[in-house]
Amino acid sequence: MSKLNGKREQARSEGLKVNVAILGAGSIANAMAETLNAMTHTREYGGLVNLYAVAARDAGRAAQFASRYGLPVSYGSYAELLADPDVDLIYIATPHSLHAEQGLACIEAGKNILVEKAFTANASQAQELLTAAERSGLLCTEAIWPRYMPSRAIIDDILESGAIGEVKAASANLGYPTHYKKRITDPNLAGGALLDVGVYTLNFVDMALSDRSQRHIDRIETSMLPYETGVDAHDSITLYYDDGVMATNAASMLAVSDRTGTVWGTDGYLIVQNVNNPESIDVFDKEHHMAKHYAVPRQLTGYEYEVAAAANAVLDGETECTQMPHADTLRIMELMDSIRGEWGLKYPFE
Known part of the structure; x- marks a missing residue:
């Protein structure tokens, strides 16, 4: 366990x-390295985190990554990283299908973890x-960034104020053409639109x-258009709640959507505007007149909030972050399992 846990x-x-x-050392790892470097040069986060090391399956690739972002340490295997006593928090930036196995290895090695979404491939893995x-008493939290952003509190405050009255429905969509990426289309990597972008709308x-x-949730009505590999390419998901409220979701790995929530x-x-990285929030009255516009606070990249929450949780000796407690992570994973069950979509390793 890190020498800093609870201290x-x-x-x-x-x-x-x-x-x-x-x-x-993939694309999301690069985004996180940029974020951590930016954090170290700010008054707010500079005394909190240090970008220390990277590990990849290839030593040369890890060394190039470390050189690009100024990391003092790089490893050509994950085992070497887990054996390093100076590592306090590991950000897992690999495909969904690997998160459970790698997360367990980190925990067994006494490392706190921040796990990129989707947390795991299914709820059984998540529970384990x-x-x-x-x-273990170690931190384990899901890195789904909108849960940690200031925009969440802004939306909560609007709804709690009664500005739009009693909530009756919600909707969200997110789509990017990502079918050229193997991790998105390969069923062995838990590919598909649901775990990649649908998780944001849910x-x-x-x-x-x-x-x-x-x-x-009282019932789910859903359908999907399969990609040639069998994973979901376009998703339509409607959730009906037991109090009469309804939520509609759309996700795609083939098309650009307007990303509206x-x-x-x-x-x-x-x-x-933009459900996975909110840019603004506008409130309208019954006559469709804009009642108020909310600008989202300036940010470094948007990932800094989840990193800061995880780092502070490590220092406080917490096993979860309040922004994304374990119960919420598990509930969303169970929901995605139910949706895939409706589709009849199983990954080969399940």
Whole structure:
């Protein structure tokens, strides 16, 4: 376990930072390295995190990555990274199908983890990883960035204020042409639109309809258009709740969508531009007049919020982040399992 777990005051007094390592060297790993480098040059985060190491399956690739972003340490195997006693937090940046196995290996090695979405390939894997993390006392949290962003609090405040009345429906869509990427189309890597972009739309409506003590999904109506490899290419998902509220979701790995998220109420509605990285929030009244425009605070990349939350959780000795508790991660994974069950879509390893 990291020497910093549960030692926020000691870290502050001694000027210690949370050493973050990146497991994997793909595109999302590059985005995280850029984020961590930017964080170290800010007053807010500069004393919190340090971009320390990267590991890839190829030593040359890892070394190139480290050179590009100024990392002091690189490893040509994941095992070497896990054996490094100076690693406090590992960001897992590999395909969905590998998250459970690699996450368990990190936990067994005493490492705190921030796991890129989708958290795992299915709920069974998620439960195994979360159980191991909770028993270990180590941090394990899902890196689905809108859950950590300031925009979430803005949307929550609007809905709680009653500005649009009683919420009756929500919708979200997200689509990018990504079918040229093997990790997206390969069923062995848990590919498809659902785990890549559909997870964002489901999280958006889940956050918008967050009064789960009074609201539960009663039924799901869904269909998908399969890609030639058998994974889902276009998804349509409608969730019906037991109190009469409805949420519609659309996701695609073939087309560019408008990325809009909406919440409809009895007195108006709100529109969020870009559900996976909100750019603005507009509130409209019954007559479709804009009542208020909310600008989202400036950010480094948007990933800094999940990193800061994870680093602070490590220093506080927490096993989960309040922004994305284990129960929410598991519930979304169970929902995606149910949706795939309706489609009859199983990954080869299941």
